[in-house]
Amino acid sequence: MSTTKRVNMDYAAGKPVDPRAIEAMLPYTKTSYGNPSSLHFAGQEAKRAFDEARIKVAELINAEKVESIIFTSGATESNNLAIKGIANRNKESGTKIITSSVEHMSVVNPIKFLTTKGFQSVFLPVDKLGSLDVGSLEKELDDKTTLVSIVYANGEIGTIEPIKEISKIVHTKNAFLHVDATLAAGHVPIDVKDLGVDLMTVSSNDMYGPKGVGALYVKEGIRIEPQIHGGGQQKGIRSGTENIPSIVAFGKAAEIAKAEMQLNLEKLTKLRERLIEGLLKPLPYTFLNGHTTNRLPDNASVRYSFVEGESILLSLEINGVSVSSGSACASKTLEPSHVLLATGLKHEEAHGSIMFSLGRENNLEDVEYVIGLMPNIINQLRAMSPLTPKELKK
Amino acid sequence: MYSDKVMQHFKSPQNTGEILDADGVGTVGNPVCGDLMTMYIKVKDDRIADIKFKTFGCGAAIATSSMTTEMAKGKTLEEAMKITRGDVATSLGGLPPVKMHCSNLASDALHAAIKDYYKKQETSAEVKK
Numbered sequence: 001m002s003t004t005k006r007v008n009m010d011y012a013a014g015k016p017v018d019p020r021a022i023e024a025m026l027p028y029t030k031t032s033y034g035n036p037s038s039l040h041f042a043g044q045e046a047k048r049a050f051d052e053a054r055i056k057v058a059e060l061i062n063a064e065k066v067e068s069i070i071f072t073s074g075a076t077e078s079n080n081l082a083i084k085g086i087a088n089r090n091k092e093s094g095t096k097i098i099t100s101s102v103e104h105m106s107v108v109n110p111i112k113f114l115t116t117k118g119f120q121s122v123f124l125p126v127d128k129l130g131s132l133d134v135g136s137l138e139k140e141l142d143d144k145t146t147l148v149s150i151v152y153a154n155g156e157i158g159t160i161e162p163i164k165e166i167s168k169i170v171h172t173k174n175a176f177l178h179v180d181a182t183l184a185a186g187h188v189p190i191d192v193k194d195l196g197v198d199l200m201t202v203s204s205n206d207m208y209g210p211k212g213v214g215a216l217y218v219k220e221g222i223r224i225e226p227q228i229h230g231g232g233q234q235k236g237i238r239s240g241t242e243n244i245p246s247i248v249a250f251g252k253a254a255e256i257a258k259a260e261m262q263l264n265l266e267k268l269t270k271l272r273e274r275l276i277e278g279l280l281k282p283l284p285y286t287f288l289n290g291h292t293t294n295r296l297p298d299n300a301s302v303r304y305s306f307v308e309g310e311s312i313l314l315s316l317e318i319n320g321v322s323v324s325s326g327s328a329c330a331s332k333t334l335e336p337s338h339v340l341l342a343t344g345l346k347h348e349e350a351h352g353s354i355m356f357s358l359g360r361e362n363n364l365e366d367v368e369y370v371i372g373l374m375p376n377i378i379n380q381l382r383a384m385s386p387l388t389p390k391e392l393k394k
Numbered sequence: 395m396y397s398d399k400v401m402q403h404f405k406s407p408q409n410t411g412e413i414l415d416a417d418g419v420g421t422v423g424n425p426v427c428g429d430l431m432t433m434y435i436k437v438k439d440d441r442i443a444d445i446k447f448k449t450f451g452c453g454a455a456i457a458t459s460s461m462t463t464e465m466a467k468g469k470t471l472e473e474a475m476k477i478t479r480g481d482v483a484t485s486l487g488g489l490p491p492v493k494m495h496c497s498n499l500a501s502d503a504l505h506a507a508i509k510d511y512y513k514k515q516e517t518s519a520e521v522k523k
Contacts, residue, residue, distance in 0.1 A: 308450055311452055336428070
């Protein structure tokens with residue numbers, strides 16, 4: 001490696017745990033290790049810590065009751081619990097599930113699984129910018145629909161979906177609205193009451209809490225079928241001894257995210273704007289994926305014609321920069337991202353996509369460093385590519 | 395994920411570019427799948443005197459292209475026809491299993507270029523007749 005500089009711009013894949021969250025969890029790993037189900041002192045201490053964490057997560061999304069927060073092992077479990085929990089619980093009244101074509105696999109695959117059990121699924125289209133086609137939702141929504149599951153914002157394109165508008169439409173019928181807010185919660189203001197959301201997935205690591213813990217908000221009065229059966233913890237919705245240290249750290253992370261949201265939102269939006277401008281300007285045939293303004297503050301998704309994403313990723317890696325790519329070659333399936341294809345990109349266009357996700361640690365220097373690297377990387381790869389048009393070659 | 399050798403070839407690919415007056419040209423792959431490569435060969439006395447490539451693809455696609463040109467250069471056409479995907483992968487210190495088939499197309503492109511050369515030879519021989 002020619003340089004020791006390391007810049008992480010793949011924070012959507014994993015974030016460091018905030019030191020204050022680590023500090024908060026430590027006592028619950030060493031001295032206060034009780035089980036909240038126990039009636040003795042240690043158990044009650046754990047129970048109090050659990051309750052406090054639940055308050056903090058509830059406050060972050062303005063949940064009406066702390067009991068509306070169910071802790072899980074992470075966003076994947078929360079999405080599974082919401083989708084299977086609602087679908088199975090309500091299958092007497094309907095078996096149709098509506099979702100979008102820009103969902104995370106932890107929403108796509110539970111729904112696909114349910115279609116093998118007698119449910120029907122509809123994947124609604126999005127426009128070129130990745131916004132849900134709400135007209136198609138109105139058309140598809142019927143009395144047999146029990147669940148609509150829409151992502152708050154997908155990390156591959158960053159576009160924030162019109163959740164409030166979607167919620168109004170969904171509630172003209174008897175359906176429930178689940179929102180996967182994994183990448184949004186803790187980053188942009190979210191108010192489940194104002195949005196009119198019935199269930200919401202929240203992730204700990206995505207807001208600088210530990211991995212392996214998340215939450216599902218379930219609106220008061222809504223009943224879902226548990227997916228994990230056991231000792232009846234968390235009102236029987238999610239059995240298993242609560243992961244107190246992680247839950248405490250998650251609670252702390254949620255508290256910090258709320259307190260510092262405006263600061264981080266402004267800082268990251270500025271960095272994102274500069275990054276997008278600096279990536280697009282110097283190179284022809286370079287495009288932004290997703291919405292120009294209505295997007296996650298930390299997300300810049302860009303595609304370069306005539307080159308392949310993994311080779312851009314590796315070239316950046318050689319220069320100490322970590323990113324994600326939307327190309328087939330970076331995936332296990334060898335298919336380009338379904339999210340990018342849903343925005344109308346051709347396969348070869350999707351292959352040239354690179355996702356930058358910023359974190360609190362990034363600064364303007366990092367952004368300028370990456371901007372400075374790109375022209376050389378892209379020009380070298382384009383010079384090597386048989387797809388590059390003649391006029392681009394020197 | 396990749397071996398040092400793959401990264402070395404990715405960082406400094408050998409024999410990139412095209413040969414304008416190539417004796418044989420072979421293209422394999424498809425941009426839809428994320429890999430497209432073209433090999434250009436110059437033949438002298440039945441040997442590959444010069445070889446260049448152009449590749450659109452992932453790190454493995456670029457590294458296998460570069461390695462294939464190095465392995466083929468100076469070889470007789472018959473020898474070059476015997477270079478397999480497996481040989482290229484082995485010379486690179488191995489490839490991740492998922493890349494063995496999708497991105498390891500360079501030897502196919504080389505064989506296509508040699509076949510193109512033979513075909514052109516036949517055509518020009520017929521013209522001479």
